[in-house]
Amino acid sequence: MTMSAPAMIGRHADLARLEARLDEVRAGAPFTVIIGGEAGIGKTRLVREFTAGLAPDVRLLAGQCVDLGSVAAPYAPVKTALRTLVAEEGASRVLEAVGPGRAALVALLPELAASESGDVGAPGAGIASGQLHEAIAVLLETFSRERPIVFMIEDLHWIDAASLTLLRFLMRALGSSRVLTVLTYRSEDVTRGHPVRTFLSEAERDRWVERRELGRLTRAQVRKLAKSLMADEAPSESVFDTVFRRSDGVPFFVEELVGIDGCRDEGEVPDTLRELLLARYERLSESAQELLRLVATGGVRISHALLAAVHDGTPDELDTAARESVLAGVLMIEGDDYAFRHALVREAILADLLPGERARFHARYAEAYEAAAATGTRRLAAEISYHWLGAHDAARAFPATMQAMREARAAAAYATAAQLGERALGLWDVVPDPVAAAGMGKLELMGRTASHLRNAGEGERSLALIKAALAECPRDEPQYPRLLRDKALYLGNLGRPGSIETLEEALEVLGDSGADELRATVLTALAGRLMIDGRLDDAVDMADQAIDVAAGAGSPRYTSVATNIAGVSRAARGEVEQGVALVERARELAEGDGGALLRYWVNASDMHYLIGNHREAVRLAEEGLARAREQGVERSSGVILASNAVDPLFALGEWERAEELIDRALALDAPTPFNVYVLRARIWAMLWRGDTAGATDLYRRVRSSLLGVMEVEMQTRLGVGRVAIELALANDDLPGAWREARCILDEIHPPLPGYALPYLWAAARVIAAVRARPRAVTDATASEVEAAAPAFRALLDRMTFWPSHPIWGAFFEAELAEASDGAGAGVPGTDIAAWRSAVEASAASTAPGFLAPYALLRQAEAELGGADRPAARASLQASLDMSESGGVGAVRDRVVRVAAAAGIALDGVGGGAGLVAAAGGVAGSAASDADGAATAELTARERQVLELIAEGLSNRQIGERLFISGKTASVHVSAILRKLGAATRTEAAYRAGALS
Structure with a gap:
């Protein structure tokens, strides 16, 4: 009688589906298949059948998640998969293929450093999680060009946080690869609140992901499975009925029930699931049972070398007990490892351990891992920490936990590093002399853990931990202003108010005795927040102080960043030439400093776009984006730089190129304070390309997530507000358009001109629409609009210093100007001369490309009102041609409607x-x-x-x-x-x- 069925039963459709997806991947379409199901349902058997049938030209990279409690070793299954690639191709070729990501890969797999000449730096030095993710994506993409890759991770329910974050990235980033990702998980273990549950929900929305739940076998399939297990001995109907009823169609339970010796009638069937799972185990000798309890403590899979290190018998006794366990079908041999035939059996055996026995076994594993870590290149501190905790030895678990946190940080596994930091904080009060063991004080550990949480995308938890640290820290401690600075940064990252006040408190606490380097960082951060809030004079004063302090402290980085902020703030308040010069000076100061250079690229590209230097803005943004990818910060600075390239690309009419950047940026699933800019750009582009319904739907879905950032950033309030005005106008919602338009009048500080001028143009369109159709709003609203109109014009007149003012000013005037005679007399937006001025303004090289066809359309409408049909036809034709060539679908659609209503035939309109x-x-x-x-x-x-x-x-x-x-x-x-x-x-x- 076999331990497992010789042939897979009831899963042929699932197998065929996997094979079909692999065929698609061969053709260059990466795909992910997620296979779920209850324990024993046949997930492992299915993927084994699939991988066993892979053609020779397909490469299999497989890893299995490890059960190490609540904090698993970072990237454990990914390391296993990548080590297969290294073994097949050699370390040198792998490092050559990964290119700029060599240092990140060495941080993950330190053993690769032996093949390097020393030019990658110390493992983990300056490595960000984005760099590592990008390196692994490049590696898979590169090798998949040679051979299709099946990248398989089993037992997702045990996955570590770092690996789960990586999978999220790979599912979006492997767009040009031939990689089939196969994931399995046990459905009943992914309960409410489990991180994989959220992952699965997100994955279901991706069209390149298929999620399959394996169902239980039918009665006929159970009969077929039972017969295949019993060979020539067909079960009696009574036994079969019992097997079917007790197994509930779960293949593993069928195998266990049929595999029990003498199970020929119902009396032999175990009464409980526990008895069923332990049936084979309890028939073994005591030495074999003890070995299985030892193996169960170590995990689902244990290497022979590790088992030999923890077993207290002779090698012969180990071999005898292991052979007995294998022959009984409890263990399997896979290479040099022993593995349980099913995780359920391991869990049943583990639950059978006595408390003292469990602690002794954990201690043996901890000592064995410590010995291996002392002689090898692999990082094992997470395993050591887990087993010392299992042994109830907090004093030895604590330093191992601290080391595991450092190792996770070195591998850019921030989520795991944060979990380990929280574990260490939980042990702090029960460990003798924790400061000596940790190499730092508790407040510093809290600060570092909060930083890891922030880098892992856990902004709320990082803020909560910093607040807790501040509550424990005396105000006169040197750590206090540093914690205040971090709190302010975390508030800003979350798009929450309070950063300015918190930084001002940090300066107050620093007084005259604080370290200049810390003072420089606080001053620079405060200048930046003041700039974003629109308090330009205060921002300039603070930035100038920061420049002096940073220069005195010998910090080129903060001298550069402060100079950058001073330049942008000066330009926005009217000193445009001086501001641009200062921003360029910031680049000179930043030379060689990646962080400061990224700040330069962000602000310089945005400034050049706002003053109309669109091609220079694209060049700077794309230059910075390339560096952001190299530095592994594409999900933060990179997303902002992508949005800074998108807007000028729209202005240049390069819509498809811009859309590719938006798709890539959104696929990275960055936090909302970074995503807000690309979301706003996508909505605006959809609107102007003619998809009003789609733009409106997207705006409604994301608006609530944008509000927090709008509260603390003037540029976001103005940018999103302008889009909201235009959406309301497109949907003929004049009351809604006015609610959005009047918000700029509520700004406490002078609005930023580069963002305010397009906003004012949109507001002028609202005023014109209300004047033309006063019955579309209430009398009170109509009166409010008229009363506020001079304030909008006053704002416009205050911004004459801005380079693009002539363009937006011409459009503002044209929207409101009224024809003196003809059908348009007394109607806003009907003055032909005003629209001719707007057309002339739109021809400037600094004008966004979509303005010209719009101005020609509005000029044509004014000409029709003046009964000049030949001129109107010429203007409509020019607008049609420009909107079609420029991809401005909304204008094209309106041109066609106007021409049809006027009975004017246009060339190019079928x-x-x-x-x-x-x-x-x-x-x-x-x-x-x-x-x-x-x-x-x-x-x-x-x-x-x-x-x-x-x-x-x-x-x-x-x-x-x-x-x-x-x-x-x-x-x-x-x-x-x-x-x-x-x-x-x-x-x-x-x-x-x-x-x-």
Whole structure:
């Protein structure tokens, strides 16, 4: 009788699905399959069958998560998988393939340092988690070009926090690879609050992820499985009925029930699950049982060398007991390791240990790991800490926990480092002389743990821990102002108020006796927060003080950052040339300092965009983004730099290039204070490209998450506020548009001109709309708008110093100017001369590209009001041509509507003659002929999209139906409208129906 069924039963559809996904991966489409199910359901058997059938050209990199309690060893399953790659390809080739990420990979796998010439630096020196994640992604992508890779991680329910964060990154970042990621987890262990539960919810929203839950076997499948296990001995119906009922269709339970010797009638079937799991174990000799209890204490899988180190018998006694356990089907041999045939058996045996026995076994493992750590290159402090805790020896667990925290930090496993720091803090009061054992005081440990939490994305917990440290720290301790500074930084990272007041308190505490280096960091941080809050004069004063202190302390980094802030603040208050010069001076001071250079690229790229130097802004932002990726901070500074490239790319009309940056930035799942900028950019782009519904939906979904950042950042209030105004206008919600527009009048400090000027243009559109349609709002609102109009103009007049003022000022005036005669007399936005001035202003090299077609459209509308149809047709044609070539779909759609309403035929609008004829009440066949020719030009995918348009689906719904992104669906819709010459989706749907 076999221990396991010779053939897999009931999982052939799941196996075929895995094989189909691998075929897709071969073609260059990376994919992730997540396999869940209850214990014993057959997850391991399925993936074993799958990997056993892999073709020779497929590389398998597999790792298994380790059960080390609440804090698992960082990257344990990932290290196992990558060491397979190193063994196959050699350390030198792996390091060569990873390129700039060599130091990060060495930090993860210190044994690789032996193959290096010493140019990668000390392992872990300056390594950020982003660098390590990027290095692993590059490694997998590089080797997958040679051979498809199956990257498999089993037992996700035991995964460590660092590995889980890495998986999140890889699922989004492996966009150009041939990697099939296969993950397994035990569903009943992923309970509410388990980190994997959130991971699974996020993964389900990704179209490149498939989650499969394995179900229980049917009665027929259980019968087939039982027969395969019993060979020629078919079970009686009564035994089979009992096996089916007691196993509940779980394959492992079927194997255990059938595998019990003499199980030929119901009386032989164990009464409880525990008895079933221990049935084979209890038939073994005492020496074999003791060995299994020892193995269970060590984990699901134990190497022979480690087992020999912890076993207190002779080698022969170990071999005899191990052989007996293997023959009984309790243990399996996998290479040089012993592994339980199923984790459930290990857990049942572990629960059977006596308390004293458990503590002794844990102590043996701890000592064995300590001996291995003293002689090898692998980091084992997490294992040592876990086992000393299991042995109830806090005095020896504490230093191991501290070392494990340092090792996790060296490997950029911030989440694990934070967990270990919290464990050490929990042991602090029960350990003799913890300061000596830790090498630091409790407050410093709290500060470092809070920093690890922040770097792990746990902003709220990091802030809570800093607050706890401040509560324990006397105000006159040197640590107190440092903790205040950290609290202010964490508040800022969370987009929460209070940073300025906290930094001011830190300066007060420092007085005249504080260290200059700390004072420089506090002054610089305060100057930055004041700048973001719009308190420009205060920001300049504070930045100047920071420059003096930082220079005196010999700190080029903070001298550079403070100079940078002083430059931006001076420019924003009117000293533009001096401000730009100071920002460039900041770059000179930052040379060689990665952090200071990133601050330069962020502020310099934004400044150049706001003054209209769009190509220079793109160059600076992309230069900084490349460095951010190298430094492993793409999820923070990199996301901001991506957004700084996106806005000028929009201005240049390079929408697709900008969308790629947005997709990449959002895929990194950065904290909201960083994501806010790319979210705002995406919403604005969707609106101006013609997807008002999609933009409105996205804005409603993310608005609540943006509010916190808007509260503490003026630039975010103005940037998001402008988008909100334009969305409300596009949805014909004048009361809502006015609520958003008037907010700028509530700013306590003068608004930042680069952000305020476009906002004021949007506000002028609201004022004009209310004046033109006063009945669309209440009388009170109409009166409020009229009363506030002079304040908007006063704000505009205050910003004449800003380089782009002539452009935005011309548009502001054109929106409000009224024609003196004709149909537009007395109506805002109908003065032809004002719109001609706006068209002239939009032709400047510093003007965003979308303004020109908009200005020409508005000029055409004014010309129609003045009964100058030839001029109107020329303006509409020019607007149409520019909006189509520039990708400004919203303007193009409006041009077509205006032309159709006026009965004006435009070149390049398919069916134009038909539109004119319809307006005149005359029908003809020319349109149908043109439509037929245009439809013939549609690709197969476009025809699919056209059918879904006819069903009334949105771009997002089309994307979900066809397994493409909403953005890609939008591109297809735009192409269909262009080819059919349709002005709207409804018109396209009509034509599709007419031609079917």
